[in-house]
Amino acid sequence: xESVGLHLPTLSVQxxxxxxxxxxxxxSASDYFIWYKQESGKGPQFxxxxxxxxxxxxxxxxxxxxxxxxxxxSLQIAATQPGDSAVYFCADHxxxxxxxxxxxxxxxxx
Amino acid sequence: SAVIxxxxxxxxxxxxxxxxxxxxxxxQVTMMFWYRQQPGQSLTLIATANQGSEATYxxxxxxxxxxxxxxNLTFSTLTVxxxxxxxxxxxxxxVEEGWSRDTQYFGPGTRLTVL
Numbered sequence: 001x002e003s004v005g006l007h008l009p010t011l012s013v014q015x016x017x018x019x020x021x022x023x024x025x026x027x028s029a030s031d032y033f034i035w036y037k038q039e040s041g042k043g044p045q046f047x048x049x050x051x052x053x054x055x056x057x058x059x060x061x062x063x064x065x066x067x068x069x070x071x072x073x074s075l076q077i078a079a080t081q082p083g084d085s086a087v088y089f090c091a092d093h094x095x096x097x098x099x100x101x102x103x104x105x106x107x108x109x110x
Numbered sequence: 111s112a113v114i115x116x117x118x119x120x121x122x123x124x125x126x127x128x129x130x131x132x133x134x135x136x137x138q139v140t141m142m143f144w145y146r147q148q149p150g151q152s153l154t155l156i157a158t159a160n161q162g163s164e165a166t167y168x169x170x171x172x173x174x175x176x177x178x179x180x181x182n183l184t185f186s187t188l189t190v191x192x193x194x195x196x197x198x199x200x201x202x203x204x205v206e207e208g209w210s211r212d213t214q215y216f217g218p219g220t221r222l223t224v225l
Binding site: 034096097 | 202221
């Protein structure tokens with residue numbers, strides 16, 4: 001079936017380094033993708049989105065890359081800070097609904 | 111983005127009882143969604159709630175177990191009925207916003223523990 005999956009369940013980085021979180025999707029017809037950050041005890045927080053007619057979008061310290069050829073997207077966080085520690089989910093918009101990946105837990109070491 | 115609140119923020123319930131979770135939005139929205147997030151897991155859509163119509167449930171979720179109300183454009187409730195320990199999860203509501211109305215923003219969630 002259609003699914004959105006993540007390559008790695010956990011990622012540990014040193015404070016100040018760049019982080020890269022990956023996500024694979026299977027529905028070639030998907031046209032919209034969202035990255036969410038979920039801190040412990042909170043609801044998912046919108047970070048950045050990208051549509052299928054783009055291959056890159058930048059925000060504040062975050063960049064999302066979309067490779068439609070291999071159905072892969074990534075979230076890059078520049079100069080990772082302790083406050084970035086959270087679980088990150090990618091979500092694929094399909095048929096009016098969001099399909100979530102399993103999540104990557106990002107841990108930032110001081 | 112809209113400000114979304116949920117009540118209660120957490121609860122501990124006995125099996126066999128029911129709990130109604132409220133979701134309040136500070137602006138009028140057409141689409142509201144209810145999700146379940148089991149411990150250590152991702153989010154799974156339970157149902158989509160439009161104002162003035164019955165909720166649309168996803169595979170594996172039924173109205174008798176998760177009745178939903180949507181009386182107006184700023185409010186919705188989800189009831190978890192006849193609870194069992196397997197219902198222990200975080201329940202989240204979300205709303206759809208953005209210029210193309212496909213970006214979802216989430217409430218803080220309701221953490222439910224069933225004993």
